[in-house]
Amino acid sequence: MSPQQPRPSLDDLVAIDVHTHAEVSASGHGSLSAELDAAAGAYFHAGHRRPTLPEIAAHYRERRMACVVFTVDAEAATGTPAVPNEEVAEAARRDPDVIIPFASIDPYKGRAGVRQVRRLVEEFGVRGFKFHPNVQAFFPNDRLAYPLYEAIEEAGAIAVFHTGQTGIGAGAPGGGGIRLKYSNPMLVDDVAADFPGMPIVLAHPSFPWQDEALAVATHKPQVYIDLSGWSPKYFPPQLVKYANSLLQDKVLFGSDYPLISPDRWLADFAQLPIKDEVRPKILKQNAARLLGLDRQQ
Template sequence: MIIDAWAQHSTTRHLADPMLDSLRRWQPGIPLEEQPVSTTVEAMDEAAIDKSLISAWVAPGNVMISNDEVAGFVEQAAGRLVGVGSVDIRKPMEAVREIRRCVEELGFKGIRVLPWLWEVPPTDRRFYPVYVACCEADVPFCTQIGHTGPLMPSEVGRPIYLDQVALDFPELKIVGGHIGYPWTDEAIAVATKHENVFIDTSAYTTKRYPPALVEYLRAHGRRKVLFGSNYPMISPAKALQDLASLQLDEEATDLFLGGNAQRVFGL
């Protein structure tokens, strides 16, 4: 089974947001309008992806992809898409209630909040109710580590911030997306130190993985790294096109492509 740990089925609000303009320098073919769900499934089929975890996007004062929209996309995809919710961290009690709704009513398998959207690190007090709710619901907290493609401050994405979060919430499963570059060594150190911290490779093609991450994948990090594409910004086929160059053995390949995501997200 191949599972894409980070994807979006984007709305027009998300695709056309000026925040994403800087990404179009590298990916000029990104659409500006919402596509049918069948388009996302076709992109998955091209890369033999069995399931994709698609995320809501909640930013300050701007819901780019709502949780209910994600639930609707999942419903249309006949088991191929899995929902990941998002919440407004400025409203902690509403956030907690929404996480419970996402898991208990919508069937979502994770919650994602991006620190750079809020311009605060994941150690900020406003994140802590989210961590409690994720622990109670037994779903991973997903976030971005590393620099940002959009022209927003990157410092809040330093992987080392997750060290303190994992110390405070050792039972919380944390998935840091976008490999943590240029702080990939930090990401590997934190994932190695903490049993429940993981890295996903979204937003990078295999040929752009830092050598340290490739070595980690081949050896003691084989149970720690999940494949992700960041579709539609990168198609899963493009993200995987140089997979053989990683020279992973059969076990490492199976874990990277799907086994780790299956275990971490309970799929």
């Protein structure tokens, strides 16, 4: 085990990437079936290179960035166990200057999932939880998930929801069985109304429901939008407009690494007509405030 790195000051960070994936465990297995993994790689032209957690830490440390890392637990729907949340949390303990640990719990785990939320926050320092309604095959406002949300809210953690079309299963026969209907961000509006104390991140430009995502984030004070999963050169015009104005304090840099590299994302983002005073908010300041990092200095 490498010696633990010291936590950096925010001033030392170029950016905070709020959306990166742990795609391979220490034992070498991933969280997706071979079919879904191959389809995602082809969709993003990313091949099949899946960095380990130490490699993720090294990648971001070299770039003077911090990153939120999580897995996706969809075992009930896919039959494939996730990369263990505990491995992500242990990686954050080894590399606290880089990795901010989030987790993922299958909504179908019921009371066992609720216990996991509490344990992961209290014993492992997990800061948030990722939901992928398409892969997990549930509607975000389904009451089956409400006990999880209650535990997340009580713990003071963050909930991240995949929204919009997904590259997972894209191009596979029948889309690999993945259904897009689960990822309309308007379904998360119910969650935001019922859990006003739980910060929520709508992950990705939400094609074909971008206007719905903007409406929810504008209406609900605790709802943010991350910009991961797309090259910024493809962002819908209304998303850029809102990021520059009404939502400038609630939009977050995210890459979707390793499917999209932070280098590519940042190079394309530099070409967007973002105001000079807004750019640092999106790249670092909004995430630092959401994650509470500005209170740790």
